[in-house]
Amino acid sequence: MASTGKACVFYREGNDWFCNAGLPSDIAVEVDGVCFHLHKFPLVSKCGKIENLLEDSQSKHGETFYTTLSEFPGGPDMFLAAAKFCYGARVELAPRNVVMLYCAADYLEMTEEYGEENLLAKCENFFHKNVLCNWKDCILALQSSDPAILRAEKLQILSKSLNSLSMMACTDPSLFGWPMMMYGTLQSPGGSILWNGINTGARIRSLESDWWFEDVSYFSVSLFERLIQTMKARGMRPENVAGAIMYYTRKYLPGLSRWQSGQSGKSRSVTSFSMTPATIDQRVLLESIEKLLPEKKGKSFCRFLLGLLRVAMILDVSQLCKDSLERRVGMQLDLATLDGLLIPTYSDSDTLYNTDCVERIIQHFLSLESSVTWFSPSSFDLETSSPSGSLQKVSKLIDSYIAEVAADVNLKPDKIRSLVDSLPESSRSFHDGLYRALDIYFKETRGEPKLCCHVIATNEFGLQ
Known part of the structure; x- marks a missing residue:
């Protein structure tokens, strides 16, 4: 099987995916109704889950093995990315996909036991080195974690991300030793505006304590609740906790504006985020928010x-x-x-x-x-x-x-x-x-x- 030569091409026909590896498929994997017609060797060489399924099966050599992966993190899209990795293709990790790929790799047991620099290790390294130390990337990664929240919790992705955000929100951003990208403006640690990495000398106004309210307002109710609880445990001032809660609530309960004249949250530009507001059940929101109020x-x-x-x-x-x-x-x-x-x-x-x-x-x-x-x-x-x-x-x-x-x-x-x-x-x-x-x-x-x-x-x- 040519998994280390030139990369194989994956193509779709209807609701089925195929790989033109030059050999007939001998394994069919179904994920959320989408069937992947692949080959045992590249999958078994990287995935402990597939190897165990094959060992437990009674299929004879040469027969096509059929299996269904239920509740797969990220669905067919993430399985396709993991499968391409098994065939030698390069997987582009980014804040928006690293959590789901991390969870998918854990589901498939893509550990170092099945090859050095396997997908699980790659995701783990990217998450710790690139995501946790960056406010924007941490926000994007957390927002993408909702579909696999339980597995993300098991892998401590959730707790580590929430702790990182809490630390940054509780600390003066100018004290950090790295640039922070917020609201489309790249700043040096000293507060000067950077252009193409060059310090322009221009200054921006000091960041207020509510600079992070808009960013976290894109979280689901459960994720926002966890973040506030983490911030409370870290010792955030009650004024900032209440401010974030009020901002979040006004965003998703428009009826509040009738009795909040002059009290609406400040509008923020989040051009660098391009995030989609969460879909909120208003009753669940209100009952959850009430418990968080100081x-x-x-x-x-x-x-x-x-x-x-x-x-x-x-x-x-x-x-x-x-x-x-x-x-x-x-x-x-x-x-x-x-x-x-x-x-x-x-x-x-x-x-x-x-x-x-x-x-x-x-x-x-x-x-x-x-x-x-x-x-x-x-x-x-x-x-x-x-x-x-x-x-x-x-x-x-x-x-x-x-x-x-x-x-x-x-x-x-x-x-x-x-x-x-x-x-x-x-x-x-x-x-x-x-x-x-x-x-x-x-x-x-x-x-x-x-x-x-x-x-x-x-x-x-x-x-x-």
Whole structure:
């Protein structure tokens, strides 16, 4: 078999591949419905998997051996590349194909036992020397790993790539000893722009801590989740973790933009990447993202959480996810705004707004507010206040909320009373806002002022 002479030509006829090696095929390998009519010798000389299959078979010498390789990493395309390698053809390794070829070589057991510089070793060397040390290549390799994620995990491709990305994202890029290609501009370690490898002396602005958000937003939900967990374990600041999560979520939940005015992520140019956005199940995304959110508070973060809660109700995610989002909002209710709190009723209820949800958020605030810490002052627009000041801010917010929902003619008096009683009496120094809210309710309900008075008369700051 001429596997070391001139390279054999592979050609396709319909759903079958053939090799013009000058000898009739004596082995047929099927991968995902595509049949490869090849020769035993070149495959057995490189692939332990094929050798073992032949040894276990009862086929006689000279008979064509038929086998099916189920769940082959990368499908027919990767098997074709591995087969060509067995016939002596050169395989071009690149960040976009190295992971799948690595997994394919592992599947076929193309180890050094079956020839020096076998495909598995070549892929392993390329991955460690060329991919792990380069941000862009690591991103591309990880994005291509989804079809064979379990085998990539077994080979530690996933963990090594995630650790490498985490290290680079947690470190000032100017400290690295190699150029970094980001957003189409090649930079020297000192930050100067390079042209054809020549230092032009021109400077670019310092990279912000969010320089990597857009790149990782092309990952699938499961891959993004693993990356964030790895970054947390490495000690990344909660502000950067939250920023990446918010950027990723806004990209795949367009409905968030309605309640995130002025909060959308910065647009990045990724001309050097040419990546395709992941296909995302929005419910899976939201339920996964909620678990990643840091236990912190900040004004922009609170607005994001309220928007996330609205979308969660629209998508009807798990009750556990909705409960957790309500708790997170409650932890920073003093930073909420009225428009963010006006959550519509997305069920068959006659009322316009979900007052039950707001009541639960208030209860979380009263029980958890003092236990949550702030994001650092350098990130998110913060406005710290004392616990007593926070309680007064919330009381004013809830009085404004009652005034807004009071115009709903279907809102029952007991709901008004429940909202009024949700905060302790000491939270209100003045009751002007509450009087205004009740006045609006009396005018809108018209036929029930006596009933309203009866419901709220027992409260010391009720109608006099």
